[in-house]
Amino acid sequence: MKQRSADVLVLAALDEVAWLLNVRGSDVDFNPVVLSYVIVTHDTVRWYVCADKVTDDVRQHLGDAVQVLPYEQIFDDLKNVPASHHVWLDGAKSTLALLDQIPHAHRIDENSPVAIPKAIKNDAEVAGFKECSLRDSVALVNFFSWLEAYLSDPASPPINEVQASDRLLEFREYVSFVRSFVAHAQTCNHL
């Protein structure tokens, strides 16, 4: 932040908030994130989140280093940032409502300093990605095998896209701990 002459850093991307604070949630389907914002200054970290979401374990994890504040308060706090301060906010990962709180002349609209470090994965994370791909490949191959056998059987009733997608989900759930996304199945005449 000092290198970029930024006095205030605003994180609006939920994955960046989760990475910075090392917290996870389930507010968004298939995404382990908490609906919240973070503001970092040179000497404070403020997490804007509904207080009911912050358990004792999370508060203990955050310690005194992070202030927990009401979710909506970020708009007022941004309005009260001294006019001379420069605010770093990645406009591509922010809402217009948040962006509008910051005078254009004092806005640093660039990738946040969280983005690059977050993209660097350690060995355990790389292994996790490989394992996810392996598991999903097993599910897909089994699904394709099942579908081929099903369609080649003249006695099989017709199957539509939703039924095929649901069946693929079952295959995926068998080899995964959590649902990662919903399959979007379609046949060629829908292209």
Place this chain on the structure above:
Amino acid sequence: MALVARRYLDDAKLFGAGMELVSIKENLIDQVWGAERPPFPMNVAIVHPLEVRSIDATAAPAGIALIQLNGLWPSMLARARLTRWRRFAPP
């Protein structure tokens, strides 16, 4: 964005006659959803456990899990399940 919106607005096939493009910066969510707006998610947050397949990532190398998965899991369990899946009959 306004230019794009204007271009679409001029397309009578999309919007028909009598429509007007207005500039608005207020929160449209409440106006669109009204009372039907879904409640704000209130799921609790958790501290991220540094685990790989439920094993503390700092205590066991992830490679062990990969070897187990690659050698046993797909070939044994998935094949056993496939027999039942082949009998699937969609509703």
